[in-house]
Amino acid sequence: MDIGSITAGLSGQAQRATTGLVQDFNTFLTLLTSQLQNQDPLEPTDSNEFTRQLVSFAGVEQQIQSNQNLEDLATLTAFSQNAAAVNYLDKTVTIAGDTINHDGQSDLSFEYLLPVTADSADVKILDAQGNIVFEQPGQTNFGVHRLSFDSFDGGNNPVPPGQYTLRIDARNAENKPIETPLFVRAPVKEVETSGLTPLLTIGGQKVPLHEVSAVGL
Structure with missing residues (x-):
């Protein structure tokens, strides 16, 4: 260095x-x-x-x-x-966001945080064109919930490489939407230290080090 x-x-x-x-x-x-x-x-x-x-x-x-x-x-x-x-290289980190770049091989990992217990939660994953490639009911209890997408659509066909976005429609007993913070989890593929702030390449995007909220193995 x-x-x-x-x-x-x-x-x-x-x-x-x-x-x-x-x-x-x-x-x-x-x-x-x-x-x-x-x-x-x-x-x-x-x-x-x-x-x-x-x-x-x-x-x-x-x-x-x-x-x-x-x-x-x-x-x-x-x-x-x-x-x-x-030291973050090859470690899985969590950052705030809803979009991740799929390399065509690895599973996609997301998290969503329910600030209160919901009556219902609909989980969708969309491709770059806005098409729904995956949909299922989500967990509704208060707290952080992790979602792993195995890169196969509803017809059990592998999805192509590209950007994929998580959408959560959580609602309370009165059918009012609940604001739900979203996160993506991905390994750090590259660390750039040429500027004043270190940048980590995560899920196909460069993210400042201070935006990392959690680190795993």
């Missing part, structure tokens, strides 16, 4: 800010030195004024050091995030 490429954006911004501060610092030092060299020996710089200038001098120096410390912290944070992201 190339830490230089991982933190290029952060380092560039911090470097520009630090360069500006160093230039201001050097200008301040030059002016202060010139003032001391050219002061009237009979009327030297007032001690209070000199103290204020030294305090300003110290403040600029501390600001430069703070910038460097922040840059180091950003570099370490980015490295830590990307190192952690690599």
